Amino acid sequence: MGSRIIIERYTKGQVRLAVLTTRHKRGQMIKFSQQQLKTPKFMRPVYLVTAGQSKYGRAIPEKRTEELCIDALTMAAELLNLTPAELKKYIHTCYYGHFADHFGDQLLGEAVIHDRLGLDPLGNVGIKSGGATGGSTLWEAAKAVASGYSDCVLAMGWERMDEVPTDEGNFLIACAADRDWESPMGQIYTGYYAVMAQKYWQVFGKAEASFRRTLAEISVKHHGYARFNPFAHGAMKITVDDVLMSPMVADPLRALDACLMSVGAACAILCDEDTAMELTENTKNKPLRIWVTAGSHTLRPADRRTMEIPLLPNETADQYKKLGKEFPGADRYPGFTGFLAARIAAYYAYRMTGVTDPTADFDVIELHDAFTISDVQTYEDIGIRPYGHGRDYVESGDCYHTNPHTGRPGKLPSNLSGGLIGCMHAVGASGIMQVFEIASHLWGRWAEVHGDEKRWKEFGREKPADWTDLQVTGAKRALSVSHAGVGSHVTATVLMDPDHLLKKDA
């Protein structure tokens, strides 16, 4: 009942914001206008009809990038019982997510891929937004269909980070930070992110050994789920102690707390309703409604000013009144502990789709686990748990396919693909891989896609004897979050079975 009242308030365009207890002598708090916080609206429904991906690896010297993209598109066609040539005939515009030109030493790499996919004379465009590139690519693709410009579009993302030595790779990634104010300091992007992790660790984690173990549990979970995913290259059967003994990267984060660096490609095909019905007729893919929203925050964390917490539908202003007391040092929002871009992406997405409680409304999610600690931060930014209480999502067992404490299905399983820690982080592809994964649950095809012996063999990987079907039974709604580094860009992608919408006019 309470949540219904909240929805009505939103539709009237009112904006509720929590009031932080401490007013600072640090200049004015920044505010956002009603226009900026408008609930986004598609002009017509958009459907995800299929998706595909290549094998992922730390290095794939035997294949050029376009070979990986062709693998992904071919798979997407096969899931619709089509040949790539048949599917290509439907595509009207193309959106290519590729973050780091300089890694592959090929400017306009998107044009190379477009050419090799043989998609002339279609309009196409490259999209880059750091780690969120995959999500941003879907954002652009969805809007193209929603506006009526195109009836069928290709969103394809890839990355190739194996063509330079690791230290040069770190340098190239650091080029995404401010070249005058940040990168000269160590040329190591991880360091720029890690100061934020340290703040969260001390303020919300209270530097507790028990919290450190919870972080390690996330790594165990993601490397473990990756064992059942033939596409993944970070499969590991490890324990919490293995994580805690792995080499230190930036205290308290260790090597096994960090995401992979990967090569690979992923794609998705988005359509209007008529095309979606035609393409999925007599296939196992039910067209899924798709919405994508995006948020941003300063490129340099240094520039982040204090503001009131933008509230999600399942939060109240009151609940954050004592945040600074409960967690000393947490009186500055978002400070270095929250990601405003993630919060805003969720803020738009939940209002757009009628989500009032993400834990209850979604059945499966894929989050951008760049580090174990940023996974926890995201639980809070997107409202799975209130600020300060993200760890409970793991400790309760809710985040598992099967809750280890109860043996029953987890309330909201996350990153069953293995995520960025266990499956891959081929930057431009990551946000699309996530959508491929959650869609496979909604299509009820998870076991078929991940269990196929032929695929394991083709990828040169051994299917484990204890391979487990991670299909989330009866999944109808799902969320994925794509996130750039220190939180400059974040997107939220919502998928729903069209027969299980939360809001009629969404």
Add this chain to the structure above:
Amino acid sequence: MSQYGQVQVKDNRYKFRGDFHRLEQHMPIRNADEGWKLVGVTKPRDMTYVHTYGGEAIFFESLSQGKLLATKCENPACEANGSIFQPFRIYCPDCLSKGTVIDMTDLAKKSATVHTFMVCERSGAFNMLDKPIRFINIEFENVCTILFSYLLVGEPHMGMRVVPVFKYHNPTYTILDLSWVPAGTKAESLPEGFGF
């Protein structure tokens, strides 16, 4: 012997002198596991970028003169009126009017504290700092942002009072000319080239 590329601005144009890149041979990449078949080639490249600081040049020039400059929005119509920005922003992010340049060296000496930090054992190629690098983010009284920098002496912790030090000798003219030490640090314990 090649000469480092040097650049001057004269008559509002860049004048280049010396070597800006070096030519090196491509080398084959072969697969040791598959009969040394060709896989690809290496592509060595060594280039020098020419980069302007534009309206921030005064900030970088001032570091080696022992001054920490910031900007302040003084537009009475702006919601951020009175806000001091460090990092130095040429324009106010809200009203986009040009900020007033202020010298906040004394403010930094009096009020700088560590907001968060990270001791980093790793670095990327072209790193100029000694490892481990002690990254710190610094809060100042009446400043609405949190400057990113590095601690030159000692071990960081949250809430630690720090003071700025500047590279007076052999400056790099980069953000590395500004660093921080715990309040109370003696001048003789500073590394060569740095002073208060």
